[in-house]
Amino acid sequence: MIIGTAKESYRADEALLTTQPQRVWMAIFLAALVALPFALNDYWLYLACLVAINVTAATGLNILTGFTGLVSLGHAAFMAVGAYTVAWAETRLGTPFFINLIAGGLVAAAFGILVGLPSLRVKGLYLAIATIAASFILHFCFIHFDGITGGATGINVPPLSIFGIELATYFRLYWVIMPITAVMVLGAANLFRTRIGRAFIAIRDRDISAEVLGIPLLRYKLMSFSIASFYAGMAGGLWAYFFRVVTPESFPLLTSIFLLAAIIVGGMGAIIGGIAGAIFMTLAPELLRFGMEWISPLVPNAGALLSPVRTVVFGALIVGFLIFEPQGLAEIIQRIRRYFRLWPFRT
Amino acid sequence: MSGDLLFFIEISLAGLGSGALLALTALAFVLIYKATRVVNLAVSEVLMLGGYLFFAFAAGLGLSAWVALPLSILGGGLLGGIVERGVIRPMLGENPISVFMVTVGLGSILVGMAELIWGAEPKSLPAFISTTPLFLGEAYVSRKIAVAFVVAGVTISVFLALFRFWRGGVALRATATDQAAAYSCGINVPGVFSVAWIVGCATAAGAGVLLGAIGGISTTMGVFGLSALVVVIVGGLDSILGALIGGLALGLIQSWASTYLGGEYTSVVTFGLLIVAMMIRPYGLFGTHEIERL
Amino acid sequence: MPKSTTPSPHLVSAQDTWDAPAGLSVEDVTLRFGGIKALSGVTFSAQPGSITAVIGPNGAGKTSVFNCISGFYRPSSGRIMLDGQDVTRLRPPRRATLGMARSFQNIALFRGMTVLDNIKLGRHGHMKTNLLQAFFYAGPAAREEEALRREVEERIIDFLEIDHIRNMPVSVLSYGLQKRVELARALAMRPRILLLDEPVAGMNREETEDMARFILDVKEEWGVTILMVEHDMGLVMDISDHVTVLNFGQVIASGKPAEVQADPQVAAAYLGSGDPAALMKRLAAEGAT
Ligand SMILES: Nc1ncnc2c1ncn2[C@@H]1O[C@H](COP(=O)(O)OP(=O)(O)OP(=O)(O)O)[C@@H](O)[C@H]1O
Numbered sequence A: 001m002i003i004g005t006a007k008e009s010y011r012a013d014e015a016l017l018t019t020q021p022q023r024v025w026m027a028i029f030l031a032a033l034v035a036l037p038f039a040l041n042d043y044w045l046y047l048a049c050l051v052a053i054n055v056t057a058a059t060g061l062n063i064l065t066g067f068t069g070l071v072s073l074g075h076a077a078f079m080a081v082g083a084y085t086v087a088w089a090e091t092r093l094g095t096p097f098f099i100n101l102i103a104g105g106l107v108a109a110a111f112g113i114l115v116g117l118p119s120l121r122v123k124g125l126y127l128a129i130a131t132i133a134a135s136f137i138l139h140f141c142f143i144h145f146d147g148i149t150g151g152a153t154g155i156n157v158p159p160l161s162i163f164g165i166e167l168a169t170y171f172r173l174y175w176v177i178m179p180i181t182a183v184m185v186l187g188a189a190n191l192f193r194t195r196i197g198r199a200f201i202a203i204r205d206r207d208i209s210a211e212v213l214g215i216p217l218l219r220y221k222l223m224s225f226s227i228a229s230f231y232a233g234m235a236g237g238l239w240a241y242f243f244r245v246v247t248p249e250s251f252p253l254l255t256s257i258f259l260l261a262a263i264i265v266g267g268m269g270a271i272i273g274g275i276a277g278a279i280f281m282t283l284a285p286e287l288l289r290f291g292m293e294w295i296s297p298l299v300p301n302a303g304a305l306l307s308p309v310r311t312v313v314f315g316a317l318i319v320g321f322l323i324f325e326p327q328g329l330a331e332i333i334q335r336i337r338r339y340f341r342l343w344p345f346r347t
Numbered sequence B: 001m002s003g004d005l006l007f008f009i010e011i012s013l014a015g016l017g018s019g020a021l022l023a024l025t026a027l028a029f030v031l032i033y034k035a036t037r038v039v040n041l042a043v044s045e046v047l048m049l050g051g052y053l054f055f056a057f058a059a060g061l062g063l064s065a066w067v068a069l070p071l072s073i074l075g076g077g078l079l080g081g082i083v084e085r086g087v088i089r090p091m092l093g094e095n096p097i098s099v100f101m102v103t104v105g106l107g108s109i110l111v112g113m114a115e116l117i118w119g120a121e122p123k124s125l126p127a128f129i130s131t132t133p134l135f136l137g138e139a140y141v142s143r144k145i146a147v148a149f150v151v152a153g154v155t156i157s158v159f160l161a162l163f164r165f166w167r168g169g170v171a172l173r174a175t176a177t178d179q180a181a182a183y184s185c186g187i188n189v190p191g192v193f194s195v196a197w198i199v200g201c202a203t204a205a206g207a208g209v210l211l212g213a214i215g216g217i218s219t220t221m222g223v224f225g226l227s228a229l230v231v232v233i234v235g236g237l238d239s240i241l242g243a244l245i246g247g248l249a250l251g252l253i254q255s256w257a258s259t260y261l262g263g264e265y266t267s268v269v270t271f272g273l274l275i276v277a278m279m280i281r282p283y284g285l286f287g288t289h290e291i292e293r294l
Numbered sequence C: 001m002p003k004s005t006t007p008s009p010h011l012v013s014a015q016d017t018w019d020a021p022a023g024l025s026v027e028d029v030t031l032r033f034g035g036i037k038a039l040s041g042v043t044f045s046a047q048p049g050s051i052t053a054v055i056g057p058n059g060a061g062k063t064s065v066f067n068c069i070s071g072f073y074r075p076s077s078g079r080i081m082l083d084g085q086d087v088t089r090l091r092p093p094r095r096a097t098l099g100m101a102r103s104f105q106n107i108a109l110f111r112g113m114t115v116l117d118n119i120k121l122g123r124h125g126h127m128k129t130n131l132l133q134a135f136f137y138a139g140p141a142a143r144e145e146e147a148l149r150r151e152v153e154e155r156i157i158d159f160l161e162i163d164h165i166r167n168m169p170v171s172v173l174s175y176g177l178q179k180r181v182e183l184a185r186a187l188a189m190r191p192r193i194l195l196l197d198e199p200v201a202g203m204n205r206e207e208t209e210d211m212a213r214f215i216l217d218v219k220e221e222w223g224v225t226i227l228m229v230e231h232d233m234g235l236v237m238d239i240s241d242h243v244t245v246l247n248f249g250q251v252i253a254s255g256k257p258a259e260v261q262a263d264p265q266v267a268a269a270y271l272g273s274g275d276p277a278a279l280m281k282r283l284a285a286e287g288a289t
């Protein structure tokens, strides 16, 4: 038996990080997150913020799709709802940042419950298609309820400011976006230590026997929808402050597919999967860009090829992971961890 | 006949024309679903590819349209066969959502490839259907739309008949009902899978040529497939009749909505309809309701 | 491995915190699927604190009765009474909170989860953690989880002798162990009545004997009413207080095990014809070996 599993109390055994090495790695990781902004240039900081926003959104989708088994192809629409709420509150009410953001999450959650209602009757793919339908209908509303949404031109968002300090640079935004992301991820991890998270997994694995255990299906499915949408709404709200403009085209169907791809690649039903997937899928196009720049002396008009190559690679990643590594990056990370066991702390 | 009524008839005829194309595309979804229980979203991109293949053969190689058309259809079928053997068969039995997402990924690959080869700008297909309009009584119909309607109608009727009377069609129905039982009756189930994918994708490619002839081709024309998906969900994923009726009905409704409400209303009406239909009959108007045993 | 210092927990199973066993009666229940009558006018009851077995040939409607009782099927007519309360119209989760637990004929565990998590799920309905507490794993949530862990470990895992597998995913376990985990999960619900659909199907003799012992212990020490469907006649005759026989959706006999065993109609149902007594003896012998 490896060390760290001989537990004195049940409480310790129920902790999030149960072994010493896990705790040390986590500390190193957090320290890296703190050090990051001092090491990165503006462009990479921009990417770091974008990654963080996508991690929040993907973690939300993972709760719904990975843990509860309800596939949504409309997650981007909830991000849009959050973004619009934030933009509207910021420009019309001038309420403080944090209130706007939470409001964005809550309004998105309310929409999530609405969109989740078909899960009362339909399952699986049908539900996925219902969520696509809902996102198209929302898109229509964004264009046509122009009193609130600013129609096709959308809403411009003023720079984020907290206590009168304007946070317009990526360096400053990082210090808002990254901690919020960390809290959201921690919250998701906590959720699955309690009865609520377990109920979600029960619904995913076998929804009939979940009922016998006293889990009301509809209530929990809607709860999962609302939590996922809350995450999307928070991510969308951060997105609005980050890009400073929200239009009906900001969150297309492709974004929903992107997020679903992120959790597939990362690993559905594992918290780390949402994180790894969002990082990987956000950075992969950048890596491709470097690749294309690198081969540009050899290949004429390599620049023009970038966009279609990204499209192909995006598709190939989805197909490849589903066929060869259905558990995603999370499984690969597990394997590496097993390989090194507790390296370097004990061997 | 009053002008209003005539106009109404004309837009309805146009709606039936595009409805026939929807039905044809829906047929591709249904064929593949019936045999393999896979909702193949890449049907949309195969449709797009059909249009581009026609463009390549007719405009690029300068072949006659009557050679280019069957070649494009064959190309679609070939692609379907390869995808089924290479990607889908190893995935059969996995959770349907994963397989669905594989087809989404395939779609993305196809779009990227088409953009790499032909560029992202929309193109128009060389004319192969005369542009002189047709008149039904007093009502004007674009000849292309009329041709599309006839072709789609004939194809679907042929499929309906095949399903009923031809051995292969019966094998497909048997496979759809119970794979294991079909196996034990000596039906070549993997063969049925291949044929369904080949024929389904060929149908989609053909629909793509017709659609391209009417409205031109672009790498984003696959969104048409989304409407066809709505048709199959409303009509029932495993019902050819549902595809036919659903396709025509949606074509009409879209045409009315875009004329009387405005073009931007088409998608809300389409998807609104989808949600309503789902809440009333989750397995489609003509689909089979599967009961879960405990 | 966590070890408790308390004495063997099932000896101290506190009747004061666990509710008294419930009585159940099925009254004139008819169930139709389209044209087929799966059940017609089925009436029987399970006395509080007893073991009642429902037997009958394949397709007799035993599982269908269970599905009516636990709320998956809505009877076309008739009533299901739990301790005098009509539960016919309640959804399954409501019945669970009234103290009804069940296991399935084709094991319905959550295959991806560990044994421990599966068992913990049984307590779901009795827990109170809300979303906000869960998000922050705040005081009450943490305390509740700890208490749950303690109870599951000390009352259930020890009792059913499954401590060696607690952290394994269910999917790697043998059939017999899976059935045991399903029982554990049902017990975690603190049931007042337990419905077991073929608890020993597919088990070897040793596993069957263990299961029989557990079922008896659950009845006697935990004070739970048990209703079970079982084909193993040896087990049925050994441990049940009362037997109800179904055939073609109808109750054809009901009574003490010995009475039912002697009933010619029952044997006829199993065989069609022949000498019933000899047959029942053979069945009993088969069950025992
Ligand atoms: N969901 C359903 N739809 C249609 N018919 C059903 C359904 N569930 C059960 N039946 C039918 O009801 C009858 C009784 O089935 P049931 O499963 O209750 O039998 P059983 O006594 O449990 O048999 P076994 O000993 O094989 O488990 C059978 O004829 C079965 O085909």
Ligand SMILES: [Mg+2]
Pocket: C062, C063, C064, C105
């Ligand atoms: Mg049964």
